[in-house]
Amino acid sequence: MHDVHAYAAFSATDPLGPLTISRREVGPHDILIDIKYCGVCHSDIHHVRGDWGGVTYPVAPGHEIAGVVAAVGDEVTRHAVGDRVGVGCMVDSCRTCPSCQKGEEQYCHHGATMTYGSVDRDGELTHGGYSTHLVVPEDFAVRIPDGLDLSVAAPILCAGITTYSPLRHWGAGPGKKVAIVGMGGLGHMAVQLAHAMGAEVTVLSQTLNKMQDGLSLGADHYHATSDPETFKKLVNTFDLILNTVSARLDLNAYLSLLAVDGTLVNVGAPSEPLAVQVFSLLMKRRSFAGSLIGGIRETQEVLDFCAEHGIAPRIELIPAQKINEAFERVLASDVRYRFVIDISTLKK
Numbered sequence: 001m002h003d004v005h006a007y008a009a010f011s012a013t014d015p016l017g018p019l020t021i022s023r024r025e026v027g028p029h030d031i032l033i034d035i036k037y038c039g040v041c042h043s044d045i046h047h048v049r050g051d052w053g054g055v056t057y058p059v060a061p062g063h064e065i066a067g068v069v070a071a072v073g074d075e076v077t078r079h080a081v082g083d084r085v086g087v088g089c090m091v092d093s094c095r096t097c098p099s100c101q102k103g104e105e106q107y108c109h110h111g112a113t114m115t116y117g118s119v120d121r122d123g124e125l126t127h128g129g130y131s132t133h134l135v136v137p138e139d140f141a142v143r144i145p146d147g148l149d150l151s152v153a154a155p156i157l158c159a160g161i162t163t164y165s166p167l168r169h170w171g172a173g174p175g176k177k178v179a180i181v182g183m184g185g186l187g188h189m190a191v192q193l194a195h196a197m198g199a200e201v202t203v204l205s206q207t208l209n210k211m212q213d214g215l216s217l218g219a220d221h222y223h224a225t226s227d228p229e230t231f232k233k234l235v236n237t238f239d240l241i242l243n244t245v246s247a248r249l250d251l252n253a254y255l256s257l258l259a260v261d262g263t264l265v266n267v268g269a270p271s272e273p274l275a276v277q278v279f280s281l282l283m284k285r286r287s288f289a290g291s292l293i294g295g296i297r298e299t300q301e302v303l304d305f306c307a308e309h310g311i312a313p314r315i316e317l318i319p320a321q322k323i324n325e326a327f328e329r330v331l332a333s334d335v336r337y338r339f340v341i342d343i344s345t346l347k348k
Contacts, residue, residue: 005346006060006131007320009048015324016048019058021127023135024120031079031138032071033087038129039064039155039315040326040339042185042246043269047117051271055117062129062341063089063115066144066154076138084144086303088157089293091115091126091136103297105140130323132346142300145307155185155313155338156306158293163190163242164302165294166265167197170240174198179234179241180219181254183210185330186244186267188337189313191217193302194242196309202238204230204254213314213336231256236284238262246270255280255288263287313338319345 008019026032044061046052065087069079079085092113093100099107106112113120116128128134144153163186172178178199180190187203194201195218202221203214211222223230234257241254246268255264255276263286266274276288294302306312314337318326326339 004131004133006127007323007346008058008060008127008130010058012048012050012055016130016327019060021060021131022124023133024122024124026071026073026135028073028075029137029139030073030135031069031076031085031141033065033067033085033134033136033141034070035065035067035129035132035134035343037066037151037154038062038341038343039158040323040330040341041158042330043158044128045327045330046246046269046271052269056125059117059125060127060130061116062131063087064154064157064159064340065115065129065134066150066157067134067343070133072138078138079141079143084146084150085141086144086153086157087115087129087134087136087141088161088299089115090296091118091140092121102295104295106293106295129343130320130341130346132343140296142296142303145304147307148303148312151317151340151342152312152315153303154340155189155315156303157299159185159189159313159338160193160302160306161294161299162186162267162291163244164193164305165298166242166267166291167194167240168298169291170263170265172197172199172240176200176239177202177237177259179204179238179257181225181241181243181249182245182268183214184244184333185313185335185338188213188217189311190242190244191219192311193305195219196305196311202234204241210336236260240265242267244268248272248274251275251288252277252280255286258284258286260284261286263289265289265291267291315340317342321345
């Protein structure tokens with residue numbers, strides 16, 4: 001075990017602060033990552049504030065991790081010292097269940113080991129990327145293409161894969177009409193990805209405040225959901241709606257916007273239950289679904305896709321000392337579009 005610097009939550013209500021955490025020794029199939037950048041995800045806030053329950057404190061969050069390999073185990077073959085790598089929401093899984101065998105480790109039948117807030121193979125609580133170093137199995141680190149700066153690659157490890165996976169699964173592409181609900185950290189990535197896949201893209205945002213950004217990122221249309229006329233005008237329109245927001249919405253209103261056989265997919269995770277009227281589904285053979293991040297194979301795929309198509313999140317780089325301020329600004333929707341922590345500031 002060796003000690004590293006981190007920023008951690010000590011309770012559901014206290015601000016995050018400095019903490020020394022322990023990382024396990026590098027095993028035969030492990031790599032040690034010198035973390036350079038870590039994105040700030042809304043899920044980090046949900047977790048440390050106990051919105052989803054089951055939190056053990058203290059915990060260092062962060063699952064949008066980009067860095068450089070600093071050491072490798074004796075039997076590592078996938079990565080070498082000096083490689084640019086990333087780690088997303090998972091750091092291990094059972095490797096043997098049907099989901100893991102299909103490369104969908106996020107749906108591991110025994111439960112994937114999450115980057116923070118899980119119990120790792122050594123019996124210790126996992127801590128995430130708000131820290132200077134991380135030890136992970138080589139199979140759970142992905143290669144960051146040379147065409148992506150590490151700082152912008154970091155949010156792709158969650159915001160990117162979380163939207164890419166359902167877009168691919170539900171066939172976003174030429175001839176498909178896709179709507180993105182929300183123009184935040186996930187939404188602004190979804191717009192770029194769906195556009196690059198060839199779909200006709202519409203943004204459904206509460207206001208038109210980010211309309212120019214949405215259009216510049218590839219949206220074909222942009223509508224305000226605060227305007228009741230939007231739901232009248234767009235009824236029976238979309239093949240796929242991707243809901244990226246974590247707030248409680250009137251799902252039945254959004255389901256009415258689906259064409260026959262259309263699907264509304266939730267990737268945002270509000271802490272309270274959502275109500276669905278069954279007739280919203282029955283009348284047009286519509287579906288309501290959910291999607292959780294993506295597997296390791298698909299995470300590598302989205303990084304390569306972004307590098308190939310020139311897709312990158314728009315970020316605001318912050319020092320570690322502004323993490324608490326960043327949390328408050330995320331809750332106030334005051335970021336365009338992803339905070340990324342410069343981990344070198346944590347070493348100070």
